[in-house]
Amino acid sequence: MTTKRQQHNCISVAAKADGAVKHGRTLSAVMAASAVVLMCGVGGSQALAAGTVKVGILAPISGNFAALGQEGVTGMKMYLDQIHSMAGDTKIEIIIEDTQGKPDVGVTKARKLVERDGVQVLTGIVSSGVALAVNALSHQQKVPIVFSIDAGADELTMPGEFANPYAVRTSQSGRTPGAVAADWAYKKGWRKIAAIASDYAGGVNSVHGFTQNFCRLGGKVVQAQFPPLGTPDYGPYLTNLDRSVDAVVAFTPGAGGLRLGRSYADMGLKGKIPLVDIYGQITYDPNLKQLGQAAIGMYSSLHYSSMIDTDINKKFVAAFKKETGDMPSDNGPDGWVGMHAITDAIAAVHGDMSDPLKFVAALKAVHFDSPKGEISLDSLGQVVQSMYIREVEKTPEGPANVPIATYTHIDQYWPFTQKEFESFKYGYKDLKGDLTDCAKVLAKK
Numbered sequence: 006m007t008t009k010r011q012q013h014n015c016i017s018v019a020a021k022a023d024g025a026v027k028h029g030r031t032l033s034a035v036m037a038a039s040a041v042v043l044m045c046g047v048g049g050s051q052a053l054a055a056g057t058v059k060v061g062i063l064a065p066i067s068g069n070f071a072a073l074g075q076e077g078v079t080g081m082k083m084y085l086d087q088i089h090s091m092a093g094d095t096k097i098e099i100i101i102e103d104t105q106g107k108p109d110v111g112v113t114k115a116r117k118l119v120e121r122d123g124v125q126v127l128t129g130i131v132s133s134g135v136a137l138a139v140n141a142l143s144h145q146q147k148v149p150i151v152f153s154i155d156a157g158a159d160e161l162t163m164p165g166e167f168a169n170p171y172a173v174r175t176s177q178s179g180r181t182p183g184a185v186a187a188d189w190a191y192k193k194g195w196r197k198i199a200a201i202a203s204d205y206a207g208g209v210n211s212v213h214g215f216t217q218n219f220c221r222l223g224g225k226v227v228q229a230q231f232p233p234l235g236t237p238d239y240g241p242y243l244t245n246l247d248r249s250v251d252a253v254v255a256f257t258p259g260a261g262g263l264r265l266g267r268s269y270a271d272m273g274l275k276g277k278i279p280l281v282d283i284y285g286q287i288t289y290d291p292n293l294k295q296l297g298q299a300a301i302g303m304y305s306s307l308h309y310s311s312m313i314d315t316d317i318n319k320k321f322v323a324a325f326k327k328e329t330g331d332m333p334s335d336n337g338p339d340g341w342v343g344m345h346a347i348t349d350a351i352a353a354v355h356g357d358m359s360d361p362l363k364f365v366a367a368l369k370a371v372h373f374d375s376p377k378g379e380i381s382l383d384s385l386g387q388v389v390q391s392m393y394i395r396e397v398e399k400t401p402e403g404p405a406n407v408p409i410a411t412y413t414h415i416d417q418y419w420p421f422t423q424k425e426f427e428s429f430k431y432g433y434k435d436l437k438g439d440l441t442d443c444a445k446v447l448a449k450k
Contacts, residue, residue, distance in 0.1 A: 061118035077154030080340025095356030111135035133158035153343020173386030180214030195251035213433035262286035270299035
């Protein structure tokens with residue numbers, strides 16, 4: 006039997022698609038048949054205790070991205086422990102669901118969290134495919150979502166068909182680590198670059214971010230190879246590598262990063278041609294012990310390093326090591342930052358989640374220090390944060406990614422303004438086969 010409060014909190018969720026969302030095969034299972042679900046507190050889904058907000062965490066606890074998802078969830082829990090799961094006078098309750106890194110599973114789990122569990126905020130997500138899929142559901146059902154573990158697809162926080170007034174992102178975007186790496190590489194005196202990137206949207210996007218800025222500065226990507234995602238042997242691509250280049254930039258996520266790092270050393274390229282690892286996929290912290298000496302001297306670009314020399318990061322690293330026994334990569338602090346932003350916004354609206362757009366406005370107004378550095382959001386809901394160029398060095402605890410250059414206040418369009426960025430004729434989806442053509446990369450509408 007429902008109380009008057011529960012009856013008042015009953016919601017009618019109309020899962021009617023408001024237009025087909027198209028983003029390749031990964032989103033083929035995004036839109037389910039239209040349905041209306043009426044819930045009146047059954048199973049406790051809407052029977053929230055006064056002063057409680059439910060947060061639904063979507064993360065790949067199993068599957069190819071499991072390590073990333075698990076670390077992100079650890080970071081979220083660490084922040085909640087730090088504030089005793091209280092945002093002002095409001096208690097925070099979390100429910101975790103495993104997306105397995107699959108868009109269709111992600112949508113099913115998100116729908117369950119919203120319609121059955123009654124969560125008022127969604128967060129987490131590693132895969133851009135899952136992010137784009139759940140983004141559509143968030144928009145349809147007017148449920149705020151904070152992309153807080155990875156989910157780097159640029160489109161999520163840029164004007165266009167995927168723009169969602171209920172979404173913000175506190176992790177990163179796909180293009181900025183590459184854009185920053187290009188600036189640093191050009192200042193180092195490099196002018197000819199070869200690229201190796203996994204053949205999917207994330208790989209092309211990241212290398213395009215590098216190429217666009219490198220071309221703008223006067224450099225050139227003279228060779229671009231795109232091995233299939235999950236390539237078991239990078240030997241043929243390294244054999245084919247143009248030996249005249251000043252450096253190689255790479256983006257090979259998951260197990261591919263470890264394989265490429267080993268092959269690069271085994272084939273005698275380490276020490277001869279510098280390697281810049283966009284997003285730190287090769288130099289991912291758990292890989293460093295396995296790579297050992299092979300990793301020393303590798304460069305990478307990312308929005309975090311466990312070696313950032315600030316009090317807040319040192320405390321985070323110590324707590325993370327105590328919790329897990331390992332050093333954090335970027336996913337742990339990303340999760341920490343995402344939960345910080347969510348709880349700050351809940352406190353700002355005094356726990357009143359009845360107006361989703363008011364809550365999103367509070368999210369966009371957050372500003373705080375973090376293990377990653379200073380955090381704020383732009384008007385489109387994208388995080389503005391620092392980026393780091395890192396070099397793997399020997400430390401008393403083994404190889405570590407030591408920051409050697411810092412770029413502060415990097416927004417999603419850097420080094421361009423939004424207007425300048427939107428004036429380019431071609432986006433990364435158009436340029437996979439033409440990244441060696443700076444004229445086309447920089448062509449304007």
